[in-house]
Amino acid sequence: MATLELLDLNRVTNDPIAYASWWPVISHKLSSDIPKFNGNLGEDPLNHVMTFHLWCSSNTLNDDSIRLFFFQQTLTGPTTKWYIKFPRTSFDNFSTLATTFLTHFQLPIRYEMGTELLTNFKQTTATHISDHIHEWRHRRRMVKTYVPDQLLAEWFIKSLLPSITEDVAKGGVVTEDQVITHVQYLDLIYTQSGMLYDKTFDAPRPEFSVPPSPKSNKDSHARDDMIGMTSTKM
8 A cells, every 4th residue: 555655656746857967056936927827728838838938038047947947837737747747857958848738738729720730631551752741731831820840840740651750750850841851851762762662552653654566556557568469460
């Protein structure tokens, strides 16, 4: 019983921040006007991130590690349970935490923003990589709301086939443009190595015309004429 209680205590007191020895000492006290996010219906997670960014700037909290430390203190209610479920040392910079936060809490309101065009978009084994990129860009233009670049990159990676996603993850790319450029590069590698149809095995293959017969129709007709000719000489 005591062991179970200890496990529960470790779970509820978990700290996902990966602290580094060179981070500056935090001398600021938590201000009462720090923005809060509870995850209630109608709360905009993107607005929370922007408000928090402005709050940090106005309090001269410009170091990334300090922003990382204070952001977790803006989470209340159900959002704290979401946060402490991450493994220890999950986050060592604010950008990663903010992107993870937006990815999770942006999705419940995606239908209000029209971003379901992107979040529901999936590549199939019958779709060439170039065609998938073209359709993604078409859908992206149809979404009129602002979406953070790193969130777009994550959505695009998730839209790819799992085997391609694994290769993209090794590229260390973080922005939408970087991800698409890297996928185009992989498309070239797949094509040159013959792996393309191992990835998209149901995709249409180029149609090659049947090579013409060595004997042309003209020659064939000429021979037919010669065979059918009769000599008038006796």
